[in-house]
Amino acid sequence: MFKNLIRIGVNLSLFNTTYVLCKTIKDEKLPHYHFLNEQDLNKLLKKHQNLSIIERSYTEHILSIIRDVETDTVEFRKNSDRLIRILIEQAISQIEKKKHVKQSPLGYYDAHEVKFEDEEICFVSILRSGNAFLFEGLNAVSGASIGQILIQRNEDTALPSYLFQKLPSNIKDQQVILMDPMLATGSSATLALRILKNQGVKQENITFLTLVSCEQGIEKLFREFPKIKIITAQVDPILLKDFNYLAPGIGNFGDRYFGTVKKSQQFGQQQ
Amino acid sequence: MFKNLAKLACCLGLVNGTFLMCSQLKNDHSHNKMQHYNFLSENELHNLLNKHQNLSILNRNQTEHILSLMREANTDIVTFRKNADRLIRILMEQALAQLEKQNSVKQSPLGFYDANEVKFSDQEICIVSILRSGNAFLNEGLRVISGASIGQILIQRNEETSMPKYFFEKLPENINEQQIILVDPMLGTGGSASMALKILKNYGVKEENIIFLTLVSCEQGLNKVFKEHPNIRIITAQVDPILIKESNYLAPGIGDFGDRYFGTVKKHTRSVQV
Numbered sequence: 001m002f003k004n005l006i007r008i009g010v011n012l013s014l015f016n017t018t019y020v021l022c023k024t025i026k027d028e029k030l031p032h033y034h035f036l037n038e039q040d041l042n043k044l045l046k047k048h049q050n051l052s053i054i055e056r057s058y059t060e061h062i063l064s065i066i067r068d069v070e071t072d073t074v075e076f077r078k079n080s081d082r083l084i085r086i087l088i089e090q091a092i093s094q095i096e097k098k099k100h101v102k103q104s105p106l107g108y109y110d111a112h113e114v115k116f117e118d119e120e121i122c123f124v125s126i127l128r129s130g131n132a133f134l135f136e137g138l139n140a141v142s143g144a145s146i147g148q149i150l151i152q153r154n155e156d157t158a159l160p161s162y163l164f165q166k167l168p169s170n171i172k173d174q175q176v177i178l179m180d181p182m183l184a185t186g187s188s189a190t191l192a193l194r195i196l197k198n199q200g201v202k203q204e205n206i207t208f209l210t211l212v213s214c215e216q217g218i219e220k221l222f223r224e225f226p227k228i229k230i231i232t233a234q235v236d237p238i239l240l241k242d243f244n245y246l247a248p249g250i251g252n253f254g255d256r257y258f259g260t261v262k263k264s265q266q267f268g269q270q271q
Numbered sequence: 272m273f274k275n276l277a278k279l280a281c282c283l284g285l286v287n288g289t290f291l292m293c294s295q296l297k298n299d300h301s302h303n304k305m306q307h308y309n310f311l312s313e314n315e316l317h318n319l320l321n322k323h324q325n326l327s328i329l330n331r332n333q334t335e336h337i338l339s340l341m342r343e344a345n346t347d348i349v350t351f352r353k354n355a356d357r358l359i360r361i362l363m364e365q366a367l368a369q370l371e372k373q374n375s376v377k378q379s380p381l382g383f384y385d386a387n388e389v390k391f392s393d394q395e396i397c398i399v400s401i402l403r404s405g406n407a408f409l410n411e412g413l414r415v416i417s418g419a420s421i422g423q424i425l426i427q428r429n430e431e432t433s434m435p436k437y438f439f440e441k442l443p444e445n446i447n448e449q450q451i452i453l454v455d456p457m458l459g460t461g462g463s464a465s466m467a468l469k470i471l472k473n474y475g476v477k478e479e480n481i482i483f484l485t486l487v488s489c490e491q492g493l494n495k496v497f498k499e500h501p502n503i504r505i506i507t508a509q510v511d512p513i514l515i516k517e518s519n520y521l522a523p524g525i526g527d528f529g530d531r532y533f534g535t536v537k538k539h540t541r542s543v544q545v
Contacts, residue, residue: 073394074418119348119534127402128423128441135410143349145534148403150425150439164425164438166403168535259394259420260443 033248036237044215044235048222052094052231058086059233063212067250073259080181080257083211083233085136090231091177091207092140095121116175118143122168126151126180126192129254133179133209147171149195151188153244160188165195172200176207181253183213183232185244186220193225203227211253214239214246308523311512319490319510323497327369327506333361334508338487342525348534355456355486355532358508360411362484365506366452367415369482370396391450393418397443401426401455401467404529408454408484422446424470426463433519435463440470447475451482456528458488458507459519461495468500478502486528489514489521 102111124147147167206228213232238247255261377386399422422442481503488507513522530536
């Protein structure tokens with residue numbers, strides 16, 4: 001009987017070791033990406049005066065949940081909306097303000113208010129993913145007008161193709177907040193900015209909001225449009241060459257937010 | 272002095288008279304320019320409901336206040352959006368009410384009861400919006416069904432020919448297994464809706480699994496969609512009496528819903544009738 005027990009014991013430990021080995025091997029297949037350190041980020045901010053990166057303490061919890069491949073659609077949306085709201089509030093805070101004197105119940109004070117009416121602000125979303133920003137956008141600025149530009153990235157060539165646009169006719173007079181969740185190569189954003197320029201919008205009046213970006217994308221945008229403002233929640237360290245996806249990134253934001261993720265990609269690496 | 276006063280009075284009287292006449296003429300004139308559209312009567316609506324078994328029209332009590340505000344040309348954009356969202360929420364709840372339910376026995380703090388719950392989980396419901404205007408439904412749609420997947424089909428109507436043109440689509444890959452709620456604020460000729468429904472059927476979606484939501488519709492559009500897709504369900508807030516031939520806009524209608532909701536109304540057309 002003891003012999004049998006020993007045999008069972010040995011078999012169990014063999015199973016256990018193989019399992020642990022396999023698990024480590026499996027985990028080792030996927031690379032571990034480290035975020036940029038404070039120094040790298042400071043260099044980036046010095047290089048580009050019109051770039052703002054939201055403070056890490058605001059964003060790390062939310063981004064940790066959004067990046068997680070196992071996060072379900074509802075949690076993903078809730079957290080994306082929180083982060084989008086933070087970005088939009090930051091954008092509005094950077095809009096020109098005017099000063100005058102107002103009266104509180106106890107006395108006068110110096111009031112600083114955004115110089116523009118709701119209607120003078122235009123949210124332009126780069127369809128399809130950019131539309132995710134509109135829900136919180138309208139919650140924050142209920143009277144803003146909304147423009148839409150449909151640009152789709154060809155999955156094979158990674159080149160953007162323009163499909164459709166609908167913008168307010170007086171957009172050149174407005175404060176434009178352009179939105180797209182990811183800034184990778186920067187080619188879709190560049191195309192959208194050219195379209196806005198054609199409509200007569202001045203660079204100084206454009207703020208570009210993006211959740212996750214990378215150095216290459218930021219450089220490309222500022223090279224061609226040095227006077228726009230860019231606000232991002234985090235700058236990822238790597239742009240994967242073959243797929244032109246950010247790493248660690250979020251995956252395909254549009255698919256994850258709108259629930260159109262193809263099942264085959266769910267737990268694998270990015271396409 | 273009296274003579275001067277009398278002269279003044281005469282002049283004033285003349286000016287007043289001319290003014291009255293002019294405003295009278297102007298009123299009559301503007302009255303003739305703009306039409307006054309009357310809504311369908313209860314009888315006509317009943318006939319429509321009898322003709323199409325899969326058609327639901329929301330109760331007038333729920334919708335007349337909201338639609339009155341939305342139809343008005345001078346309504347500002349914030350009020351328009353708020354009321355559109357309210358009405359869209361009502362339509363969404365109605366759509367969910369019509370989804371198949373399953374019976375089970377559950378326990379309240381005091382005892383057992385018969386529970387009837389929608390048979391499908393959030394993820395099995397897909398809201399498909401016909402861009403651009405249909406996207407207005409997504410705001411309230413996601414509040415009600417927070418886990419729903421979202422599909423989008425971009426169809427634009429050529430302003431001159433009124434023919435729908437297909438641009439782009441992005442649908443979940445398992446859409447043939449889902450309960451679809453197709454959304455578009457206006458149902459005019461039915462051309463765009465019909466095109467979207469054909470695209471859904473190409474993906475293998477069954478008609479019985481589709482509910483089409485629209486704020487304002489007309490008989491022609493309803494007839495066309497039901498003729499080509501008889502087994503879908505349509506829920507509308509109100510059926511307008513007229514589809515204007517030249518422009519294919521509904522009358523009294525709402526105008527261009529997308530432009531009004533997204534704030535892209537061209538300034539010179541703001542208060543002109545369409």
